[in-house]
Amino acid sequence: MSRILVTGATGTVGANVVHELRGRGAQVRAFVRDPRAAAAKLGDVELALGDFDDPASLRRALIGVDRVYVSAADGPRKVVHETAVIDAATEVGVERIVRLSAMHADPASPLHVFRWHGEIDAHLRRSEVPSVLLRPAFFMANLLMVAGGVAHTGMLHGPTAGRRIAMIDIRDVAAVAAVTLLGEGHAGRTYELTGPAPITFADVAAALADATGHPVRSVDLTEEEARPRFEGAGLPDWLAIHLAGVFGVIRAGGFESATDDVERITGHPARDITGFARDFAAAFTPAAVPTGQPG
Ligand SMILES: NC(=O)c1ccc[n+]([C@@H]2O[C@H](COP(=O)([O-])OP(=O)(O)OC[C@H]3O[C@@H](n4cnc5c(N)ncnc54)[C@H](OP(=O)(O)O)[C@@H]3O)[C@@H](O)[C@H]2O)c1
Structure with missing residues (x-):
């Protein structure tokens, strides 16, 4: 073996x-x-x-x-x-x-x-x-970086200009890695891995609202409005610049095409945002407000 x-x-x-x-x-x-x-x-x-x-x-x-x-x-x-x-x-x-x-x-x-x-x-x-x-493509898991803010404000901000993103669940990336490490017929290949369909941040917000039982609204930002958020997030310069650049690629439609590589390689359909939102709902859910003090 x-x-x-x-x-x-x-x-x-x-x-x-x-x-x-x-x-x-x-x-x-x-x-x-x-x-x-x-x-x-x-x-x-x-x-x-x-x-x-x-x-x-x-x-x-x-x-x-x-x-x-x-x-x-x-x-x-x-x-x-x-x-x-x-x-x-x-x-x-x-x-x-x-x-x-x-x-x-x-x-x-x-x-x-x-x-x-x-x-x-x-x-x-x-x-x-x-x-x-x-x-x-863009990982659904990136959304976890802003999960606390979503839980706190009920808003999902993103400078996406309403464009769609064929975002992928990292569990599918890992499954493809395992199959291509263990199976035959993949040498020399390049696989473009995406989720099942391109979705907007409004679709993401709807999935998070369903999964958490709390309202979540998608709020689009302009490039200028978003810049201070990246620059002020305490990230290394190269990462703040990269993240801003990734959203530029999104606004140019660079992540809008879905492929069927995950399903062809693993034999199961790529996970969708509904499943991701369900599995990670706790991270996006507002902390319970105490209803009273113990007597
Ligand atoms: N986010 C996205 O949307 C997206 C999309 C497409 C591709 N990607 C790519 O996905 C990759 C990230 O993969 P990931 O999330 O699994 O990585 P990750 O969470 O960033 O983890 C990095 C790994 O590298 C290890 N490491 C760092 N420095 C090391 C050193 N000097 N010696 C040995 N190990 C070291 C870390 O170990 P420690 O635990 O010891 O730190 C950790 O295991 C990146 O290449 C990224 O560009 C991301």
Whole structure:
């Protein structure tokens, strides 16, 4: 049986990839920096301790490994980190790499994160290792970043100009990763992963209202109105700029096309916003107001 190394294993997608692989009976090794936090998050899974900045730790983690899931955090070290994994995996001769990229990945993109993805994808394709590129659209899980605000105000703000987004549930991204790591016939392919249909923020608000039982209204913002929200959110500059840029892509209709890649690869339809809203309703629900003091 193949042994699969999962990098970025404690990440939001990565942890789901570990879960999906284990659910399919695969032999999984998770590459992690903090074993305690990893064990708490991932449960009983083989851990390889290391850091992308420590090439010896990568080589150790790859001993006895056949296939690798490559993902790292976004940020200025992303290209260095992921190319280090790809190079170490090429050196030991793994038989397959599945990489979490992003829709709009392009070495010439004006947006940092899409450019970094494009550069890493190109590096991977130049390597000798058969590879699969997963390019998901906007994650539904991004909505969790504003869940507290939605719960508090009953408003979902977004500078989308009412455009639709074929947003995807990360559990489907993880399922596709597991199938392409374990199954055959995917090498050399690039998959554009989306939800079942493009939806507006008004559709999202309606789904959240249904799921929480509380009113939620979508409020569109202009680019100018939204800018201070990104800049004032305490995010690193590159991330604030990237997020503003992603909404620019949304307003240009760049996420409006849905594909059927999730269903073709996993055999089940992509999850829709209704299911996401139901499963994460608690995060979007106003805290209960105490009705009285104990006597
Ligand atoms: N948000 C979207 O809409 C969207 C859409 C398409 C694609 N994407 C892509 O999805 C990816 C994010 O995946 P994710 O959510 O699973 O990642 P994530 O939650 O950002 O997690 C990053 C992972 O990298 C690990 N890591 C960071 N620095 C490390 C280091 N120096 N050495 C070893 N491990 C290190 C982290 O470990 P620790 O736990 O130790 O920090 C964590 O496991 C990004 O590439 C993003 O561009 C996102």
